[in-house]
Amino acid sequence: MSHSTEAAPSPAFLAEETRRYHHFITLALWLAVVTGAEIVLIFLPVPMPVVLTVLSLMSAGKFFAVILWFMHLIYDKRLLFWIFVGALMLAFATFTGLLALLSPDRIDPKWFS
Amino acid sequence: MSENAAAHDAPTSTGIDHKKLIMWLFLASDCMFFGTLISTHLLYRKLYPAGFTDAEGHQRFIQNLFNIELTSFSTFILLMSSFLMALAVSAMHKGQIKSFRRNVLGVIFFGLIFLGCQVFEFTHFYHQGLTIQNSVLGSTFYVLTGTHGTHVAIGVLWLILMYFYSFTGKLGGHVGALDVEVAGLYWHFVDIVWIIIFTAVYLVEYLGPNGFWGTGLPAVTK
Numbered sequence: 001m002s003h004s005t006e007a008a009p010s011p012a013f014l015a016e017e018t019r020r021y022h023h024f025i026t027l028a029l030w031l032a033v034v035t036g037a038e039i040v041l042i043f044l045p046v047p048m049p050v051v052l053t054v055l056s057l058m059s060a061g062k063f064f065a066v067i068l069w070f071m072h073l074i075y076d077k078r079l080l081f082w083i084f085v086g087a088l089m090l091a092f093a094t095f096t097g098l099l100a101l102l103s104p105d106r107i108d109p110k111w112f113s
Numbered sequence: 114m115s116e117n118a119a120a121h122d123a124p125t126s127t128g129i130d131h132k133k134l135i136m137w138l139f140l141a142s143d144c145m146f147f148g149t150l151i152s153t154h155l156l157y158r159k160l161y162p163a164g165f166t167d168a169e170g171h172q173r174f175i176q177n178l179f180n181i182e183l184t185s186f187s188t189f190i191l192l193m194s195s196f197l198m199a200l201a202v203s204a205m206h207k208g209q210i211k212s213f214r215r216n217v218l219g220v221i222f223f224g225l226i227f228l229g230c231q232v233f234e235f236t237h238f239y240h241q242g243l244t245i246q247n248s249v250l251g252s253t254f255y256v257l258t259g260t261h262g263t264h265v266a267i268g269v270l271w272l273i274l275m276y277f278y279s280f281t282g283k284l285g286g287h288v289g290a291l292d293v294e295v296a297g298l299y300w301h302f303v304d305i306v307w308i309i310i311f312t313a314v315y316l317v318e319y320l321g322p323n324g325f326w327g328t329g330l331p332a333v334t335k
Contacts, residue, residue, distance in 0.1 A: 009207060017207050024203065028196035035192060038312065039185050042319040051320055059312040062192075063305050070199045071301045072294070077129050080137045087141030091148025098152045099159070 020075070027069050034058050136295045140302045143264075147306050150260060151313055154253040161249050162326040167242025175250060176324045178241055179315060180234070187230035188311045191265075194223035195304040202297040205290040210279060213293065217276050220300065224269040231262045254314070261310060264303045271296055 009017075038058050041051055068074040073081045122128040164174040201216035235255070245255040275296055278284050284292065317325040 014207055017203050021200070021203050024196060024199045028193065031192045031196075032189060035185070035188055035311075038316060039181065042181075042316050048320050048325065052317070052325065055312050055316055059308055062308045066195060066301055066305050066308070070195055070304075071298055072202075076133075077127070079127060079129065080134070083137050083141050084144065087144040088148075091145045094145065094148050095152040095155075098156050102156055102160070 020069075023069055027065055031062055031065065034062055130291055132291055132295050133298070136298050140298060143302065147261070147309075150253075150257045151309060154257045155313060157249045157253050158326045165243055165248030165250050167247075169242070171242075173242060174324070175243075175254075176318045178238055178243060179318055180237070181315065181319065183230055183234060184311065184315050187227050188307060190223045190226050190230070191304050191307050194220045194227070195301050197223065198297045198300045202290075202294050205284075205293040208285070210285065214276060214279055217272050217279075221269055221272050221276065224265055224272070224300075228262060228265055228269070231258065231265075235259075257314065258310065261303070261306055264306070268296075268300050268303055271299065 038055060041054060041058075044051070067084065073084070123130040125131060125134075127134060163172065165172075167173050197216045197219040201213050201220060204210075204212035204216060235258075238251075243251045243254070245251050275284065275293065283289070
């Protein structure tokens, strides 16, 4: 952290920040609406696979909306995007691998008791 | 992704400020860390759908413990704190220190509410018989949500320090805005992790009459 001795932001920069500000407000409203919809969805008499798919899509939508806009990935360098997406893919591969390898029909749960 | 970013390139080989790059690398590693914790919880939920046995020897189901209203409230609070953090970063980019302080105070307040909800939830679960030691479910649940809560607590502490630091007059200009942006990245990450936890750990327990994982029993006994 340092002392501020820099010039004031340019009008173009301020205009861009103001545009982003409006994006943030719109996004916050959408996030609140989607979260509300998720809670309603789990109590609806809809088949479980459908609910699970829609919930997953809604969560993924919220997840990527926050990283793209609130975390500025949509405005920043692409390298940052790929660093994060790379880690995300590794995490998802770990998740898929664990669930595939350690399913109840392939192991004896007594091993863990 | 905008190539307008080139207009604000940092004087580094990547064109990205080192602090920001390091934070993204840290978040990438933390992403894998939480990915493993969430995977572990889901895996053991699949292996042990029966829940846990309380101190009196009664079989209990996690679905009956969860309070979806409380968790939804804390989720909403965390999402709105992320919104305020985005506004705080925007204010710092525009050099509006007072607006930054207002928004950061809001983030801190919301973060403390979230932590309060989590402490309440843990206490309630503990009194209902779910401990970190008495079941695999308890172990994975407390480790996962507790690790996330620790991240929130660190974020709150970081923002409190930044709030007071702003009164010294040293938090300003491009470097100050970058410091706030890096803190903001951490806070938003905590938010996105909760987005996944909320769905994968809490909401799925409400699917169907006995939750997505079932009870592990031949008949519905809820």
